[in-house]
Amino acid sequence: xxxxxxxxxxxxxxxxxxxxxxxxxxxxxxxxxxxxxxxxxxxxxxxxxxxxxxxxxxxxxxxxxxxxxxxxxxxxxxxxxxxxxxxxxxxxxxxxxxxxxxxxxxxxxxxxxxxxxxxxxxxxxxxxxxxxxxxxxxxxxxxxxxxxxxxxxxxxxxxxxxxxxxxxxxxxxxxxxxxxxxxxxxxxxxxxxxxxxxxxxxxxxxxxxxxxxxxxxxxxxxxxxxxxxxxxxxxxxxxxxxxxxxxxxxxxxxxxxxxxxxxxxxxxxxxxxxxxxxxxxxxxxxxxxxxxxxxxxxxxxxxxxxxxxxxxxxxxxxxxxxxxxxxxxxxxxxxxxxxxxxxxxxxxxxxxxxxxxxxxxxxxxxxxxxxxxxxxxxxxxxxxxxxxxxxxxxxxxxxxxxxxxxxxxxxxxxxxxxxxxxxxxxxxxxxxxxxxxxxxxxxxxxxxxxxxxx
Numbered sequence: 191x192x193x194x195x196x197x198x199x200x201x202x203x204x205x206x207x208x209x210x211x212x213x214x215x216x217x218x219x220x221x222x223x224x225x226x227x228x229x230x231x232x233x234x235x236x237x238x239x240x241x242x243x244x245x246x247x248x249x250x251x252x253x254x255x256x257x258x259x260x261x262x263x264x265x266x267x268x269x270x271x272x273x274x275x276x277x278x279x280x281x282x283x284x285x286x287x288x289x290x291x292x293x294x295x296x297x298x299x300x301x302x303x304x305x306x307x308x309x310x311x312x313x314x315x316x317x318x319x320x321x322x323x324x325x326x327x328x329x330x331x332x333x334x335x336x337x338x339x340x341x342x343x344x345x346x347x348x349x350x351x352x353x354x355x356x357x358x359x360x361x362x363x364x365x366x367x368x369x370x371x372x373x374x375x376x377x378x379x380x381x382x383x384x385x386x387x388x389x390x391x392x393x394x395x396x397x398x399x400x401x402x403x404x405x406x407x408x409x410x411x412x413x414x415x416x417x418x419x420x421x422x423x424x425x426x427x428x429x430x431x432x433x434x435x436x437x438x439x440x441x442x443x444x445x446x447x448x449x450x451x452x453x454x455x456x457x458x459x460x461x462x463x464x465x466x467x468x469x470x471x472x473x474x475x476x477x478x479x480x481x482x483x484x485x486x487x488x489x490x491x492x493x494x495x496x497x498x499x500x501x502x503x504x505x506x507x508x509x510x511x512x513x514x515x516x517x518x519x520x521x522x523x524x525x526x527x528x529x530x531x532x533x534x535x536x537x538x539x540x541x542x543x544x545x546x547x548x549x550x551x552x553x554x555x556x557x558x559x560x561x562x563x564x565x566x567x568x569x570x571x572x573x574x575x576x577x578x579x580x581x582x583x584x585x586x587x588x589x590x591x592x593x594x595x596x597x598x599x600x601x602x603x604x605x606x607x608x609x610x611x612x613x614x615x616x617x618x619x620x621x622x623x624x625x626x627x628x629x630x631x632x633x634x635x636x637x638x639x640x641x642x643x644x
Contacts, residue, residue: 203484203530204484204487204488204526204527204530205526205527205529205530206318206322206526206529206530206532206533208318208529209315209318209525209526209529209530210526210529212311212314212315212318212522212525213311213315213522213525213526215258215262216253216258217311218271218307218311219253219256219258219261219271219275220252220253221307221308221310221311222271222272222275222303222304222307223251223252223253223275223279224251224307224310224411225298225302225303225306225307225310225411226247226251226276226279226294226295226298226303227247227248227251228407228410228411229295229296229297229298229403229407229410230243230244230247230248230293230294231244231248231406231410232403232406232407232409232410233293233296233297233403233406235406236399236402236403236406237399238296238297238396238399238403239293239296240293242289242290243287243289243290243293245290246283246286246287246290247283247290247293247294249286250279250282250283250286251279255282256275256278256282257278260274260278261274261275261278264277270300270301270304270515271304272300272301272303272304273300275303276294276295276300276303279294279295280294280295296395296396297388297393297395297396297400297403298386298388299387299388299389301385301387301421301509301514302385302386302387302388302419304518305385305420305421306384306385306386306411306413308427308521309381309382309383309384309385309413310411310413311522312381312382312427312430312521312525313382313413315525315529316374316378316381316382316430318529319374319434319437319525319528319529319532320371320374320375322529322532322533322536323367323370323371323374323437323532324371324643325536326367326532326535326536326539327364327367327368327371327639327642327643328639328643329536329539329540330360330361330363330364330367330539330639331364331635331636331639331640333357333360333539333542334357334358334360334361334364334632334635334636335357335632335636336357337355337356337357337360337544338355338357338358338361338628338629338632338633339355339357339622339625339628339629340355340356340357340544340546340549341353341354341355341356341549341550341553341621341622341625342354342355342356342359342458342549342552342553343549343552343553343555343560344560345450350552350553350555350556350559350560351560352560352561352563352564352624353553353560353561353621353624353625354625354628355625355628355629355632356458356459356544356546356549357628357629357632358628358629358631358632359447360632361631361632361634361635361636362631362635363440363443363444363447364635364636364639365635365638366440366443367440367639368635368638368639368642370433370436370437370440371642372642373433373436374433377429377430377433379414380426380429381426381427381429381430382413382414383408383413383414383415383416383420383426384404384407384408384411384413384414384415384416385419385420385421386404386407386408386419387418387419387420387421388400388419390421390508390509391418391419391421391508393419421505421508421509421510422505422506422507422508422509422510422514424499424502424503424505424514424517425503427499427517427521428496428499428500428503430521431495431496431499431520431521431524432496432499432500434492434496434524434525434528435492435493435495435496435524437528437531437532438488438489438491438492438493438524438527438528438531439489439492439493441485441488441489441528441531441532441535442485442486442488442489442490442531443489444482444485444535444538445479445481445482445483445484445485445486445489445531445534445535446482446485446486448460448461448479448481448482448538448542449479449482449483449486452477452479452482456548456552457545457548458544458545458548458549458552459542459543459544459545460477460542460543460544460545461479461480461481461482461537461538461541461542461543462537462538462540462541462542462543463477463543481534481535481537481538482534482538484530484531484534485531485534485535488527488528488530488531489531491527492524492527492528495520495521495523495524495527496524498516498517498520499517499520499521501513501516502514502516502517502520550621553621557589557593557594557595557596558589558595558596558597558619559586559589559590559596560621561596561618561619561620561621561624562582562585562586562596564618564619564623564624565582565596565600565606565610565615565618565619566578566579566582568610568614568618569581569582569606569609569610572609573605573609581603581605581606585599585600585603585606596619597615597616597619600615601615
């Protein structure tokens with residue numbers, strides 16, 4: 191068998207190997223052949239074809255028997271992959287049993303083969319994605335708990351805000367992963383369904399045996415039998431693609447946060463180090479966030495692919511021209527990109543390197559200004575909100591102008607020290623005492639993860 195040359199230079203970086211195997215030529219062809227073998231078994235069970243035809247048909251339904259290069263060239267003329275494959279399958283069966291060849295593909299249409307084959311591939315893809323998401327959730331839960339009380343600067347509009355904790359930030363990532371797992375679990379019954387409608391969706395060629403055969407075929411493939419064939423109703427596939435888009439975006443958020451925290455000016459959290467990882471061809475000192483780059487890249491590429499799926503939804507009548515074709519490589523590519531992003535996220539979550547001392551130093555970069563709100567809130571209860579806000583605003587401006595710590599400026603302000611003792615000021619300007627519900631958010635996010643996993 192000749193194998194078509196693939197562009198694999200970037201595969202190891204952007205795609206998980208297991209996922210690429212699902213959607214390689216071998217995987218695509220085998221899934222369609224699995225449909226044909228199951229169809230023969232189902233039709234024999236119902237009595238439409240002789241049981242003796244099943245063994246030779248099933249024996250020929252092995253992807254290794256077929257020349258993928260020749261199939262690819264034939265697709266360019268046939269217009270889809272099922273037509274030349276079924277023709278080649280018939281020839282392969284006839285080599286051993288001419289009688290059995292007449293029963294192959296009976297009552298099915300090309301789209302039945304391709305769409306049901308795709309669903310079989312998506313089932314495996316879904317298993318891989320769900321497994322990776324569960325592992326990622328577990329690792330993020332562990333990290334969130336470990337750093338639940340580790341303060342770092344919150345950042346809004348890329349500027350220092352009030353303190354948060356690293357655990358709270360990770361818990362945010364965890365929550366998105368948990369919701370994605372819930373979405374996948376909810377859509378699975380809608381996605382993993384048989385496509386079987388024959389020429390235009392009526393299964394007329396099978397007469398009164400149509401529904402029993404469809405039921406037997408669904409059982410053979412361990413898929414649900416939908417209320418009707420869905421040749422041009424593509425919402426099931428698009429829903430899956432959209433959820434994968436959400437996953438890509440959530441992972442991109444993780445990548446973006448980590449890459450920003452790795453910046454030289456921050457230097458608070460780092461991807462795990464490894465020999466040769468993240469270096470530069472010219473600058474020996476570089477430690478680039480190469481895992482985060484994959485997460486951000488996938489989050490950038492996947493939305494365009496998802497939009498293609500949405501654009502391809504208004505398919506004409508009972509079989510689409512061009513819009514169906516636009517899906518063929520799109521959804522598999524989304525699966526592959528998300529798989530690569532998940533692999534990198536797992537590596538990052540497992541070995542995050544955290545510099546808590548640098549976080550503490552960075553919290554002091556503004557010399558207490560990030561805790562001005564804490565002082566203002568307490569002072570407002572004693573002198574009124576407007577008075578407290580104006581007073582703190584003036585003290586902050588003076589601290590910046592004089593390049594002094596806010597604590598020193600407040601200690602010199604008569605209106606402040608008249609209301610707040612030195613001990614109170616010290617406590618209010620300690621980040622550890624202004625973390626709000628950060629630890630509780632961690633506990634809640636971890637509890638959601640555990641409940642879903644149980």
